[in-house]
Amino acid sequence: MxxxxxxxxxxxxxxxxxxxxxxxxxxxxxxxxxxxxxxxxxxxxxxxxxxxxxxxSSIHEIVFDIQIRILNEMSDLLGEKLKGKNGLEKLHDYFATFVRMYQTRPDYFRFAAMFDQFYQSSYPTPELEERYQSFTKQGIDLIEHIIEEGRVDGSIRAETNPPMMAQILSHIMMGTTQRIAARNEIYKTESKVDSEEMLNYLADFLTTSLAAAPSQA
The missing domain is CATH 1.10.10.60 (Homeodomain-like)
Structure with missing residues (x-):
C-alpha cells in the first residue's frame, strides 16, 4: 500500500x-x-x-499522450451510452454519441485530423506505435462486438462481416467528422447543409443500411 x-x-x-x-x-x-x-x-x-x-523526452511523446487521452475520453463516453436493446440499436447509439461528441468537443476531431496527417506514413518509435495501436484497437473491437451481437440477435444483416465493417464504419465516421471539424469555418460558407444535420443523417443512413430485412428479424 x-x-x-x-x-x-x-x-x-x-x-x-x-x-x-x-x-x-x-x-x-x-x-x-x-x-x-x-x-x-x-x-x-x-x-x-x-x-x-x-x-x-520528445514532442512525439507529448502528442501521443494527448491523442490517447482524447481516445480514452471518447471510449468512455461511447461505452456509457450504448443502451440499445439489440445490436442495431446499440450501433445507432454509438453513432449518436459520436455526433454529440462533435457538438461538444469539435477540437478533439481537429487535433485527431492533424495527428493522422502528421503521422500518416510511420510512427516515431515502436513503443509509441504499440501503445497507440492498443487504444485504437479497443475502439474497433467495440464496433465489431456490436455488429456481431446484432448478427446474432437478428437486428443486423447476417451477411455482414464484423471485422471488415467495423473498420469501414470507424473510418467513415472518424474521417467525415475530422474533415468537417478541420474545415468548419470554410464549410459553413461553401455548403448548404448544416454539418451536425449531415452527421446525424450519416449516422441514420449507416444504421439503416445494416438493418436486417423484416423477414430476418
Whole structure:
C-alpha cells in the first residue's frame, strides 16, 4: 500500500503532465503540429525545459499522450451510452454519441485530423506505435462486438462481416467528422447543409443500411 506522501507525489506528477499536455494541445490547435517546438511548450506551460524533460523526452511523446487521452475520453463516453436493446440499436447509439461528441468537443476531431496527417506514413518509435495501436484497437473491437451481437440477435444483416465493417464504419465516421471539424469555418460558407444535420443523417443512413430485412428479424 502506498503512503500518503507517495500518493501526493503521484498526483503532483500527473498534474504536471496534464499541464504540459494542455499547453501542447492549445499550441497544436493554434499553429499545427509541424510548427511547435519544445521551447514553445515550456513557455506556454510556464515551466523550465529541465522540468519538461523530467516527464517527456520528445514532442512525439507529448502528442501521443494527448491523442490517447482524447481516445480514452471518447471510449468512455461511447461505452456509457450504448443502451440499445439489440445490436442495431446499440450501433445507432454509438453513432449518436459520436455526433454529440462533435457538438461538444469539435477540437478533439481537429487535433485527431492533424495527428493522422502528421503521422500518416510511420510512427516515431515502436513503443509509441504499440501503445497507440492498443487504444485504437479497443475502439474497433467495440464496433465489431456490436455488429456481431446484432448478427446474432437478428437486428443486423447476417451477411455482414464484423471485422471488415467495423473498420469501414470507424473510418467513415472518424474521417467525415475530422474533415468537417478541420474545415468548419470554410464549410459553413461553401455548403448548404448544416454539418451536425449531415452527421446525424450519416449516422441514420449507416444504421439503416445494416438493418436486417423484416423477414430476418
Amino acid at each position: 502506498s503512503t500518503k506522501w507517495e500518493q501526493e507525489l503521484d498526483l503532483m506528477r500527473q498534474s504536471r503532465r496534464e499541464q504540459i499536455m494542455n499547453a501542447a494541445y492549445e499550441l497544436v490547435l493554434e499553429n499545427g503540429l509541424i510548427s511547435i517546438t519544445i521551447v514553445d511548450i515550456v513557455k506556454k506551460a510556464e515551466i523550465s525545459r529541465v522540468t519538461l524533460y523530467k516527464y517527456y
